[in-house]
Amino acid sequence: MMKVPRLEIYLDQEASLCISKVEKQNAESRLIVDVPLDELKALGPEDAAHRIGGTVLNILGLWHKQAFGSWEVPAVGENHSDDDSYSSALRLIDRALSTKTTEHNASIEYLLQQAATESEDARKYLEDAWPLLRDQLGAT
Structure with missing residues (x-):
């Protein structure tokens, strides 16, 4: 078992x-x-x-x-560079917004959290921009 x-x-x-x-x-x-x-x-x-x-x-x-x-x-x-996670998250966000889908939200959140531990820009994005974008995606 x-x-x-x-x-x-x-x-x-x-x-x-x-x-x-x-x-x-x-x-x-x-x-x-x-x-x-x-x-x-x-x-x-x-x-x-x-x-x-x-x-x-x-x-x-x-x-x-x-x-x-x-x-x-x-x-x-x-x-590894924290920019890898941040860049990947931004690419996923772009894809999600262009296709109006929430299917990548968990991955985006995970990547932003990883990047936020080392990058102030990623931390600010996670706290300020991502919640608004996530809500916008959920409303489409």
Whole structure:
């Protein structure tokens, strides 16, 4: 039997890599991250592996501290420019606004939160601009 909470990683019909959280045994999963494959490909194999692998290991490490012990997983984006996350978020926002869709909101939020830890511009965007744009997308 698998431990919970757990993550499910899969490709959806829109060619996005999705990470979903399952909180309880036999419960439905809840999408927490979706990243278009084009974005991952643009990062290159090494950076994409670092971003996805780091994300997965950090989340699991938070949930299952005893299993991971004192093993420290490098933070996602460590040794990588915070502009990568910020630029990716801005590209996704542009795509979402041009297609009037909310399907990328979780990814945008995640990328902005990652970038905000290192970039004042990203933090301001996350706090000031993103909520307004997210609401605008939700109203379309």
